[in-house]
Amino acid sequence: xxxxxxxxxxxxxxxxxxxxxxxxxxxxxxxxxxxxxxxxxxxxxxxxxxxxxxxxxxxxxxxxxxxxxxxxxxxxxxxxxxxxxxxxxxxxxxxxxxxxxxxxxxxxxxxxxxxxxxxxxxxxxxxxxxxxxxxxxxxxxxxxxxxxxxxxxxxxxxxxxxxxxxxxxxxxxxxxxxxxxxxxxxxxxxxxxxxxxxxxxxxxxxxxxxxxxxxxxxxxxxxxxxxxxxxxxxxxxxxxxxxxxxxxxxxxxxxxxxxxxxxxxxxxxxxxxxxxxxxxxxxxxxxxxxxxxxxxxxxxxxxxxxxxxxxxxxxxxxxxxxxxxxxxxxxxxxxxxxxxxxxxxxxxxxxxxxxxxxxxxxxxxx
Numbered sequence: 001x002x003x004x005x006x007x008x009x010x011x012x013x014x015x016x017x018x019x020x021x022x023x024x025x026x027x028x029x030x031x032x033x034x035x036x037x038x039x040x041x042x043x044x045x046x047x048x049x050x051x052x053x054x055x056x057x058x059x060x061x062x063x064x065x066x067x068x069x070x071x072x073x074x075x076x077x078x079x080x081x082x083x084x085x086x087x088x089x090x091x092x093x094x095x096x097x098x099x100x101x102x103x104x105x106x107x108x109x110x111x112x113x114x115x116x117x118x119x120x121x122x123x124x125x126x127x128x129x130x131x132x133x134x135x136x137x138x139x140x141x142x143x144x145x146x147x148x149x150x151x152x153x154x155x156x157x158x159x160x161x162x163x164x165x166x167x168x169x170x171x172x173x174x175x176x177x178x179x180x181x182x183x184x185x186x187x188x189x190x191x192x193x194x195x196x197x198x199x200x201x202x203x204x205x206x207x208x209x210x211x212x213x214x215x216x217x218x219x220x221x222x223x224x225x226x227x228x229x230x231x232x233x234x235x236x237x238x239x240x241x242x243x244x245x246x247x248x249x250x251x252x253x254x255x256x257x258x259x260x261x262x263x264x265x266x267x268x269x270x271x272x273x274x275x276x277x278x279x280x281x282x283x284x285x286x287x288x289x290x291x292x293x294x295x296x297x298x299x300x301x302x303x304x305x306x307x308x309x310x311x312x313x314x315x316x317x318x319x320x321x322x323x324x325x326x327x328x329x330x331x332x333x334x335x336x337x338x339x340x341x342x343x344x345x346x347x348x349x350x351x352x353x354x355x356x357x358x359x360x361x362x363x364x365x366x
Contacts (some may be wrong), residue, residue, distance in 0.1 A: 019263050021076060026274035027262070029279075035060050065244075072196070074154055096341070101328060106128070134156065135152070164176060202249065221250060
């Protein structure tokens with residue numbers, strides 16, 4: 001039954017939902033979380049550990065690349081959403097989905113910073129308004145809440161893609177040409193946007209994806225992409241970045257097949273759960289690990305054996321971050337979405353998806 005105050009009717013579950021992409025959400029957010037956790041453990045507790053110091057550059061590059069993977073996912077998912085909703089509903093769904101969490105954490109950061117003056121360059125109300133308007137990349141204003149810098153790119157992605165599709169469907173050729181010019185200018189000014197474009201192209205190419213590939217091929221694609229992501233510096237040459245973009249496109253194409261490795265991973269409850277809260281987890285986890293890091297500094301974690309310290313530090317912060325993210329997801333991500341649209345952000349169940357993956361597996365082997 002449709003909730004009384006739902007602004008739009010409940011739709012039938014979309015067959016375009018790709019469970020492998022859902023697992024990639026979990027993978028991408030875990031990459032970002034891992035680099036923050038490992039970096040803080042190394043920097044604040046064991047800065048003289050030789051093997052940690054040697055490994056951290058690779059961990060940082062790999063973890064940071066989780067953001068680019070999110071951009072590919074966004075491009076893919078946005079094209080799917082545009083195919084199901086009007087421009088008005090598309091924009092409203094995006095705003096209701098991302099803005100409450102983003103605004104809450106941005107305001108929380110700003111209020112805390114005004115009180116404690118932790119970051120003197122982020123104290124002005126002008127920077128707050130620019131951040132809340134998703135305009136910080138144009139004004140050179142630093143993002144306020146940790147990790148929130150990527151949301152400005154996301155918002156611009158949504159606006160450009162949504163408007164372009166709307167004009168295309170309406171046959172507004174001149175206006176569409178102008179939007180395409182704006183999109184190209186955005187790509188030139190911010191090359192990282194090419195990952196979003198790759199996601200859009202991958203969605204368009206989903207019809208030519210095989211239903212199944214040997215696991216050896218999928219593992220090879222995963223391993224090759226992980227090695228490149230960990231070894232290529234984002235500040236390196238444009239050629240190497242192009243190589244990484246191409247590798248990311250191939251990786252996404254291979255691992256998001258209906259009967260693929262990531263589709264199977266997503267049928268695991270904990271993977272599906274992290275994929276579901278991935279957006280909140282991405283933004284919330286710094287607020288969980290920062291106070292716990294201070295607590296562990298008070299407890300002199302650096303005086304413990306490194307193995308014992310890791311066995312306490314990593315699980316404690318991981319569980320705290322997941323719990324805090326789940327609360328934020330329920331209150332600020334899923335609850336507003338339910339109130340506006342009468343449905344959860346993700347309506348698929350693990351039981352349904354397990355059956356789908358199994359059906360795909362049987363189909364691919366017959």
